[in-house]
Amino acid sequence: MEDVEPLVEEAAKKAAVAWLAVPGAGPSYLVWCAWLGGSLLVVSGPGEQAAPGLAESGTAEVTLRGDHGGRIVTWTATVEALDPAGEAWSELVPQLAGKRLNGGTELAARWAAECVVSRLTPADGAPLLPLPEDSQAAPPKPSPATRLPKRPFRLHKVRGARR
Template sequence: MSQTPLLDSLLDRALVEEATKKSGLIWVRGTGPARALWHVWLDGAVHLVGDGPGEQPFPGLADGSAAQVTVRSKDKGGLLVAWTAAVRELTAGTEEWDAAVAELKGKRLNAPDAEQMTDRWARECRVLRLTPQGGIGALPEDSLAAAPLPTWATTRQPVPAALPKLLFRRRKKR
């Protein structure tokens, strides 16, 4: 006996919610390359904060656009589910923005200005809501592996000659 489309939709929705809630990072692709973003799940959607000084960048995600979201397992790293989201920017000071920011503030690690963080987010950052649209997509056949994005946090210096000896030195028994 096959399941009805409504039941499939409810099961899809439950899978998307549970997988996304439990994942520490999600991969989001707008018009540019996919990026790993930290998030919170609230009221049936993913909420993100970024695009400001000291926060995660999400270029290619614009208000009213669509995005592809890929969720991986937190413990094994395997692909769990992929889904399409409608992107909407929340307006600072609204009830919806306040609720999202309250959840995001609790998840933000190592904030340099924890006391004034929400004020800074209101002034300088964007808070986005990614709402799942339709059912889940078919899982891709390829690995989705990609070259790392360019960053200023790379080391261009050669490894010091003594480093392997220090790392792999065995302790002498006494």
Template sequence: MTSELLDQALVEEATKKSGLIWVRGADAPAARALWHVWHEGAVCLVGDGPGEQPLTGLADGGAAEVTVRSKDKGGRLVTWPASVSEAAPGSPEWEAAVAELKGKRLNAPDGEEMLARWARECRVLRLVPAGSPLTLPDGTLAERPVPSPATTRRPVPAALPRLLAGRRKKK
């Protein structure tokens, strides 16, 4: 019993303190970094709408694997299995989750209209711990990034090295 309580405390504290978690759904080929809040014993996520994070591979009633990093060192701290449930817009679970998520959402394009947009166009998911933490693997688990226009590399402008060198000389 003590081991179960320690595992539960580790999962809760590590997840609360981490700004990002890596989640891999049952159907997803790779884990994806997602912002979240810890609320009432579960991770709450919002996404799959315009301008929100994609929740690829996470389905209501499905399973997921959540990896949490250490806040101070940045390394993998704990990986735990989760059961996924989707809160229906307007339900008490949805209202409680979005009240917490609203405070953590940075740079929302629509401010006060955000909750109405989430109800209309997004999904709110709860990932509840489902079992004891998994053993951490020995390898790095490094994978190629998911294709995105945000990761497109372009050549460095020719004048950039001169501009940076000029700034150092002026100081």
């Protein structure tokens, strides 16, 4: 692997969450993650977060935010599911479990039995993806819980207010 882009590495070191866009899995979704060993690690499975299509995919687009809360970088990652019997698992997963608030050795054992730990490594030679010009905000989904607000009650006329 070539050297990691400095912006990607710096943003990923500070990131606690990332948005992933997996080909064929629908819209981007938010995941808890940690940057260890030059890669972003994501745990998914029973009792953990859902990451649709990540374990089966070979690539994903990763978007990270900056200190101000806005998007600062989007990059293409190669996805690899770590093998619980492998060397990378024994090196990285105990550190990942230690970063969890409720982490410990039993957590890593549960991940080995029930979950998938995916390693997202910046793709060699892949350029950073350009940031979009628009906000990409989606309109709120319709819900029966919403209603039109009533006009505010006023006991007296408000002076100086013209229509």
